Amino acid sequence: MKKITRRELLKLGGVAVSGNALIGCGKSLRKPSANLKLNQSNVPIVTPQGRTLPPDAAPFAKQILYESAAEPRHLDIARDIYGAGVAINWGGEPLLRRDENQNLVPAMAESWQAGENAEYWDFVIRKNARWSDGVPITADDWVFTFRHLASPALDNAWTWFYYDIKGIQNYKEGKGRAEDIGVEAIDDRTVRIYGENGAIPHLPAMMAYQAAAPAPRHKAEQNPEHWADTAENFVSSGPMRLLSWEHNQRLEWDTNPFYNGAHKPGIQKLIQLVGAPSIGWFNSWLNKEIDYIANLQPQELAQVINDNELSGYLHSYNNFQTEYLSFDCLRPPFDNVWVRQALSHAIDRTPFCEKVMLKTRIPAFSMLPPDFPAYNAELKTIQDFNVEKARALLAEAGFPNGEDANGNQLVLPLVSNGRDVVLEYVKDQWERYLNISVNLQILEAAVWGAQRSRHEMPLYHGQYEYDFLDPANMLTRLWRSASENGSPRHAWRNVQFDDLVTQAGREIDEPKRLDLYSQAEKFLVEDVGGLFLTHQVTHQVWYPYLTGFAPDKNGNVVFRYLDISRFQMYIRNDVDEWRD
Known part of the structure; x- marks a missing residue:
């Protein structure tokens, strides 16, 4: 049997490059002094949402995260996960989330319970949940959300994801009415969701889907297709609030002053840089223009592994x-x-x-x-x-x-x-x-x-x-x-x-x-x-000043995009020694 050679493999892949092939555009990395003493002030840093940051946290004004992003088509998360990708998690909160061990934990819902034979589930929205404009988030918003995302007029390409919920498929395909969708408000804070075919034991897992976030009835009902086309009109159900959107350049967020949920972020300002620069996002990370790379490409991983310093910043799962x-x-x-x-x-x-x-x-x-x-x-x-x-x-x-x-x-x-x-x-x-x-x-x-x-x-x-x-x-x-x-x-x-x-x-x-x-x-x-x-x-890198991630049950410290780790992170108080 003829074996395929390494040379042939490299020719096929074209990715196994020299460890120095990408470094040319980046600044030389300068580690902070090993003798740096972190600030151990006895004065706690408490965020406006009420989270107390650890003693080694940077001052409130320096809790800024820079990340890469793609230009969104709009910010209507429920309707299009890909078109509204920048707003997912930061600007939208599902009923449940996953923790670092992939257990279900409360998010917008403070509790959830199955009905008889799991044919429906009741989710209780936390008390005083509000949109970023101060309007209460109610069970009626969730009833509206499923009618909105399944609307034949909007022709959402991802509606099939929810076909296990009663009436969604029929409404999307023009065979049923919006009123027949099995999502109902029991009271202002309790939303009941029925399965299409009786029992739906996996519904809580589905409701932890990052794009299963509510749409604001008070905004979207009058203008379903375009309510989320601008920063000025968008309202957030999540921990962050959108401040500005410069198309094809950047989006800026701060904390949502009305957010009272379990996942209050340590990060107080988020800057999303849009569109890959000519030198690529990896070199932007080397230049300290962004704080992390969530998924390294093979040639980037090769460079990290072959560098004594960079390899210390590598996390994998x-x-x-x-x-x-x-x-x-x-x-x-x-x-x-x-x-x-x-x-x-x-x-x-x-x-x-x-x-x-x-x-x-x-x-x-x-x-x-x-x-x-x-x-x-x-x-x-x-x-x-x-x-x-x-x-x-x-x-x-x-x-x-x-x-x-x-x-x-x-x-x-x-x-x-x-x-x-x-x-x-x-x-x-x-x-x-x-x-x-x-x-x-x-x-x-x-x-x-x-x-x-x-x-x-x-x-x-x-x-x-x-x-x-x-x-x-x-x-x-x-x-x-x-x-x-x-x-x-x-x-x-x-x-x-x-x-x-x-x-x-x-x-x-x-x-x-x-x-x-x-x-x-x-x-x-x-x-x-x-x-x-x-x-x-997944192989990823971030600098040590970005910290706070809780290790999982195996001791791994990683940034899973679909769990709560983004809210755990905060900026350490030696950040100025890194961002030069």
């Missing part, structure tokens, strides 16, 4: 994101499970993760990543790297040595969303080990997206990062069939899988529910509904 290949399993040749299985055994994932992606990935053999609820390590052997088995399966499918009965070489179409090193590696592996030809076609992003939604691509590279910590998110919504053509994203159907995830979605006994999901995923992996490639490892 296994993220819940999976990359996979998706087949059109309803048409030849991918309607033949032996073909799909053969392909799954003909990719050596380990050298790709370690040498091309420089350990920003780990091999994946299932949709659910390690440590995700219902993850099953026993699935690893089903799609493992085994060239002999791959060749035998391909022969069984009618393509011995990669050829059909007439001696014609098997040619597989593979569609790429722009240049994609993952698919370049996959093409190399299949051609190397199976003697087939792979026709790699590159499409523009808009064309690629449209073809995916219409199930027009025979084979493509997909990836998905969890939105809420439950198998209902990464299995049911993504893979369960919605029609005879499969799920909205994938042209794959499996009756056993569909039945098991549907049953799991109604099971209120937690161990039984997770076991059902585990059984379902085994069908997904064995039938190769998806060919699983990698799980993401």
Whole structure:
């Protein structure tokens, strides 16, 4: 068997660069003196929201965080997580959040309780919750929010995320009324949410989704599409308040004077710099223009690891994101499970993760990543790297040595969303080990997206990062069939899988529910509904003056974008020694 060489791996990836390749644009890093004595003043620093900062915190006026951002289309979080990304978490508060150990904790809701058989859940909004303009946040705002995000007139592309809530899908598709949506106000502070198909045990996890934030009825009802187009009209339900928005330049926030929730930030002013500079965000971090990088790219990670100082600022964790290949399993040749299985055994994932992606990935053999609820390590052997088995399966499918009965070489179409090193590696592996030809076609992003939604691509590279910590998110919504053509994203159907995830979605006994999901995923992996490639490892850096993150139960200190760590952080009082 011919092994792929490191030189070939680097040629495929084009990412393993010298540790000094990026440093040219940045200032030399100057560490503060090792003898620096932090201020241990006995006078506590108390924020306007009432949080007492630790003794080593910088003065109130220096609690400023600089971060990178993308120019938003608007700030209506409930309607569009991507279009309003800058406002997520800072300017919007869901009913619940996750702590550093991924436990559910109160956010806008001070308590939550299941109804009979978990067919509905009651969430009690904390007392005196207010928008940043002082208007009370009530259960009526939440009733309005779900009608707003599902409105056919707004045609929100992400409404499907909430289809497990009663009436959402019918209203979005013009088959029902807004009044039929199963979200009701029991009183001013209690909102009740019903499941579409009876029991909905995963609803609290869904309500910790970072974009499941309320829309202000007093603002949005009169102008649903444009109420959040300006800083002047936007109101926040979260811990921060938007002060200004200079398009394509920056957004500035301060603390919301009416926020009385559990997650009062140490940061008192947030400056979001919009649009990647010509030197790139990593060099902006080296220049101390921003305070952290939440996700290093492979070449940036290489530089950090190879630098004695920078490596001390590195933090890492296994993220819940999976990359996979998706087949059109309803048409030849991918309607033949032996073909799909053969392909799954003909990719050596380990050298790709370690040498091309420089350990920003780990091999994946299932949709659910390690440590995700219902993850099953026993699935690893089903799609493992085994060239002999791959060749035998391909022969069984009618393509011995990669050829059909007439001696014609098997040619597989593979569609790429722009240049994609993952698919370049996959093409190399299949051609190397199976003697087939792979026709790699590159499409523009808009064309690629449209073809995916219409199930027009025979084979493509997909990836998905969890939105809420439950198998209902990464299995049911993504893979369960919605029609005879499969799920909205994938042209794959499996009756056993569909039945098991549907049953799991109604099971209120937690161990039984997770076991059902585990059984379902085994069908997904064995039938190769998806060919699983990698799980993401997130590597990030920040300077020591940015501190306050609570370690998780394993002692790891990381900044998970979807939990409460952004509110834990504060600026240490040696910040001036770093920001020069």
